[in-house]
Amino acid sequence: MSDHYDAIVIGAGPAGLTASSRLAEMGLKVLTLDEQIRPGGQIYRNVDNASPTNLEKMGEEYRKGLTLTERFRKSGAIYLNNSSVWNVEPQGRVCYSRDGVSERITANYIIIATGAMERPVPIPGWTLPGVMGAGAVNGLAKEAELSPAGKVVLAGSGPLLLLEASLLLEKGIEVEAILETTPQIPTPAILSDVPKALLGTGFLFKGLKMLRDIKKTGVPHYKGIKKLRAIGNETLETVEAECGSEKISFQADMLLLHFGVIPETHIYRMLKCHMQWHEKYRYWQPVTDSWGRTNYEKIFASGDGTGVGGALAAEIKGELSALEVAHCLGIIPTYERDSLAASHRESLLKDSYPRPLIDAFFAFNPANFTFDDDTVLCRCENVTVGDIRTIISQGVTELNEVKAITRCGMGPCQGRMCGPVLGEIVAAELDARVPEAGLLTIRPPLKQIPLGELAAMDIVADGVDPANLFKNQSK
């Protein structure tokens, strides 16, 4: 295997698959790294290995992934599954771990297409066995045809929560209730997004049909719920919430939480890419140009990691990044890049029409949550919300100082689970906007790797020296 490529693509979801395929089809030497066993990313997880029954059950949207994986397999891109990227350097160097061995490789260009993650939101009892992300259950269904057993409650907000509810109901799973934090009556602010949404109604009709199908089942479906709690001794027993003045409670063996999707930004932050805060969507995303180029010439960002737009948008963003990389490498001239990009840009625009309305409808509102003092915020280091509030009351004002003092965000997940809400809590306590509170610093290794794996690597000139990786890690 070579140690230098024209392009390295990180992630084999819709964005990474189209970017890799396009570049490889143009005769470039492309390496695609992904930590999953098979290509497909979150939405098309395991699609080219799914049984006919699962292909049928997961629906038409899921089957679309087969076109992408087939194209990718034929494209000539070299694919390394099970490969976790743990460092990327701006000059085009990538470190990844596979089968217990870490390798360092280089490329002229790197396209990061690491997608999105469910927005983690701590509620009382969210660490109890039986409470998990709805996306994780969705992943297990695709990967291993597993379904939850016993009584299930789904809670949170967003189209994927409703999608998961309808998939479980179709399978005959005992769904006790669907509890949405989405307001009962949408705020008038969403009206301004309606005209644009009417230009692309396909997605909206699909959503309405899904809601009708859920209603037909008669499963209790609440909106505008607050004070959601998971209660149990050893494992989850009950889910409680308030809906207006009504206190509601359901026995449950599983609580599936989903509060929407946010870009997975760890690699960008580790690289010190310029980041911007999106006030409406309440998430961070890397700053890019219209091709996905970050503030580093060689580093491109593509797909949901650059702002959540769904699978089709991710595919198109992958194509656009690939066209610009091919242009930079001298494979296609400017006019060809632009003419090939034109139809993709038009499709991206059309696909984006219903998004603002959907995003406004399911907008995350931190005010809907009390974030009780005794709720565990950082699951890795067992830091509570109260611990954070204490530190702030003592005069600490910056997220990384909070991290250094409390260890919140310093555990194995590197702040993936606590970081987003930590920013909200610190900002609220300071009566400031989230960007004023800062953003957690990320340092390599991004993923957990044994020290032995680092020690076995060669030391290279002007690269990250494994011996230096743990220096200055106090923040």
Ligand SMILES: Cc1cc2nc3c(=O)[nH]c(=O)nc-3n(C[C@H](O)[C@H](O)[C@H](O)COP(=O)(O)OP(=O)(O)OC[C@H]3O[C@@H](n4cnc5c(N)ncnc54)[C@H](O)[C@@H]3O)c2cc1C
């Ligand atoms: C849990 C979850 C479930 C979802 N399910 C659905 C669904 O059923 N239907 C739907 O319409 N939308 C779903 N979405 C939204 C969906 O993710 C996007 O619309 C779409 O998949 C985005 O494509 P992408 O290529 O940008 O990223 P993704 O599809 O997320 O692909 C990113 C890939 O990058 C890989 N990766 C990430 N970090 C690293 C690393 N450090 N090293 C190596 N590889 C890495 C991941 O393994 C993944 O394969 C889901 C989102 C989440 C978070």
